[in-house]
Amino acid sequence: MKAFTALTAAELRLLSRDPASLFFMVAFPLMLLVLKRGDSGAVPGYLAMIAAIGGMGALPGLLASYRERKVLKRLATTPISPVMLLGAQLVAQVAAGLAGSVLLVVVTIAVFGAQAPGDVLMLAAAFLLCSVMACALGFVVAAVVRNTRGASLIGMLVMFPMIFLSGAAVPRKALPGSLRQIGDFLPLTPAVEALGDAWSGTAAVFPLLILAGIIVAATAAGAALFRWE
Amino acid sequence: MEAIEVTDLRKSYGDTRAVDGVTFTVRAGETFGIIGHNGAGKTTTVECLIGLRRADAGTVRVLGEDPARRRRALAHRLGVQLQDSSLPERIKVAEALRMFGSFYRDAADWRRVMERWGLRPLARKAFGDLSGGQKQRLMLALALVGNPEVVVLDELTTGLDPIARRETWRLIGDLKTAGTTVVLVSHYFDEIEALCDRVAVFARGRAEATGTTGELIARTGTASLEEAYLALEGADR
Numbered sequence: 001m002k003a004f005t006a007l008t009a010a011e012l013r014l015l016s017r018d019p020a021s022l023f024f025m026v027a028f029p030l031m032l033l034v035l036k037r038g039d040s041g042a043v044p045g046y047l048a049m050i051a052a053i054g055g056m057g058a059l060p061g062l063l064a065s066y067r068e069r070k071v072l073k074r075l076a077t078t079p080i081s082p083v084m085l086l087g088a089q090l091v092a093q094v095a096a097g098l099a100g101s102v103l104l105v106v107v108t109i110a111v112f113g114a115q116a117p118g119d120v121l122m123l124a125a126a127f128l129l130c131s132v133m134a135c136a137l138g139f140v141v142a143a144v145v146r147n148t149r150g151a152s153l154i155g156m157l158v159m160f161p162m163i164f165l166s167g168a169a170v171p172r173k174a175l176p177g178s179l180r181q182i183g184d185f186l187p188l189t190p191a192v193e194a195l196g197d198a199w200s201g202t203a204a205v206f207p208l209l210i211l212a213g214i215i216v217a218a219t220a221a222g223a224a225l226f227r228w229e
Numbered sequence: 230m231e232a233i234e235v236t237d238l239r240k241s242y243g244d245t246r247a248v249d250g251v252t253f254t255v256r257a258g259e260t261f262g263i264i265g266h267n268g269a270g271k272t273t274t275v276e277c278l279i280g281l282r283r284a285d286a287g288t289v290r291v292l293g294e295d296p297a298r299r300r301r302a303l304a305h306r307l308g309v310q311l312q313d314s315s316l317p318e319r320i321k322v323a324e325a326l327r328m329f330g331s332f333y334r335d336a337a338d339w340r341r342v343m344e345r346w347g348l349r350p351l352a353r354k355a356f357g358d359l360s361g362g363q364k365q366r367l368m369l370a371l372a373l374v375g376n377p378e379v380v381v382l383d384e385l386t387t388g389l390d391p392i393a394r395r396e397t398w399r400l401i402g403d404l405k406t407a408g409t410t411v412v413l414v415s416h417y418f419d420e421i422e423a424l425c426d427r428v429a430v431f432a433r434g435r436a437e438a439t440g441t442t443g444e445l446i447a448r449t450g451t452a453s454l455e456e457a458y459l460a461l462e463g464a465d466r
């Protein structure tokens with residue numbers, strides 16, 4: 001437990017020193033909110049976007065660079081297990097995303113006078129599941145693509161269409177029918193739905209179950225494919 | 230008692246026979262040197278000792294355990310410095326030592342390790358901003374922060390300045406006094422002579438000869454470890 005806490009704390013500290021992570025998980029969603037003049041209807045989507053940027057945009061490249069630079073190899077000579085290492089990465093990404101999300105929600109309410117979310121607990125649960133799912137997909141990318149540039153690139157290629165077609169960045173209503181259909185099959189879509197439902201106070205359990213299922217499948221695949229080197 | 234027993238170890242990468250039947254033992258408390266040409270199989274052997282690689286054939290026992298099967302249990306009792314590894318660019322020296330210390334059941338006080346290895350002035354420096362020798366020194370300190378019973382060092386003083394090198398020798402000497410078993414890979418004869426109780430000369434994936442410096446010199450009928458080494462390396466070229 002001590003090792004896990006220390007590993008997670010170190011990883012969080014490293015994230016807080018990374019200007020790109022800070023920008024995309026904290027400043028960028030706030031900028032979008034300002035551009036939207038504080039429209040709280042867009043906020044659940046932005047929360048999903050924060051989670052996707054961390055788990056799919058940043059995590060695969062980060063892990064691949066640890067592998068390429070033999071950081072993982074060094075850790076493999078210590079009592080740390082792969083599960084502990086990936087767990088620490090996950091907790092750090094989720095915590096960073098949560099911080100960015102809380103800030104975004106607070107600004108939406110305090111600065112733009114939006115109504116508080118209808119079901120805060122469900123909103124938190126939906127965000128956690130969404131963020132864990134994004135990380136689990138990120139682990140799969142990092143396990144399949146071994147070099148840093150490739151893993152970053154594939155991570156982005158997975159992330160961008162998802163953000164645009166799942167309703168995270170733009171409402172799905174605004175998309176042409178064929179693109180909307182693609183969105184039906186993307187794992188981020190139920191996440192945006194769950195976040196939106198919780199925000200409006202009409203939370204349903206079904207999208208959360210879908211997220212949990214995706215998490216289990218992706219985690220199993222990522223763990224089976226993981227290599228220290 | 231034997232701390233390490235390697236019997237007929239073999240490991241290939243594709244067509245390359247990196248290690249081709251290596252046998253040696255290291256007694257508990259001994260400082261054991263491995264010397265040999267580039268590509269002789271030293272790093273591959275060492276990586277089998279610490280459980281990073283699984284041998285194709287032969288047996289490896291470290292503190293009575295098979296490292297390939299019991300990597301994590303053994304890792305608590307093992308300190309490792311790899312020939313080629315690194316840390317996240319932005320982690321600070323003190324943070325790295327504290328974090329690695331937290332991994333081990335019976336760790337040393339990381340602040341004292343930092344002090345002993347002269348890393349205190351660098352405590353708040355990021356790994357990516359350290360010089361090559363400073364990185365090397367940090368990696369050595371990290372190998373010892375877990376209070377290991379067996380220490381494996383792959384090229385411990387490569388990249389160190391002359392003073393840091395002597396200082397490192399002194400600290401390795403302290404390990405011996407404390408009864409720690411040390412395996413060190415080196416390309417420097419003076420280092421092997423100053424530190425090692427026994428040495429194995431590796432060539433083309435085999436341990437050509439093992440013994441004290443004096444024994445190797447006597448066996449080859451030469452006058453120094455360097456000449457003995459050259460004689461052994463060239464033996465069947």
Ligand SMILES: Nc1ncnc2c1ncn2[C@@H]1O[C@H](COP(=O)(O)OP(=O)(O)OP(=O)(O)O)[C@@H](O)[C@H]1O
Pocket residue numbers: 242245246247248265266267268269270271272273274312
């Ligand atoms: N990961 C790898 N994949 C393929 N071949 C490898 C790999 N690692 C080592 N080899 C090959 O195995 C042989 C032994 O390499 P090893 O690293 O064990 O040598 P070494 O004695 O440590 O050499 P050096 O003094 O240069 O560090 C070399 O021919 C090397 O090219």
Ligand SMILES: [Mg+2]
Pocket residue numbers: 271272273312383
């Ligand atoms: Mg080597």
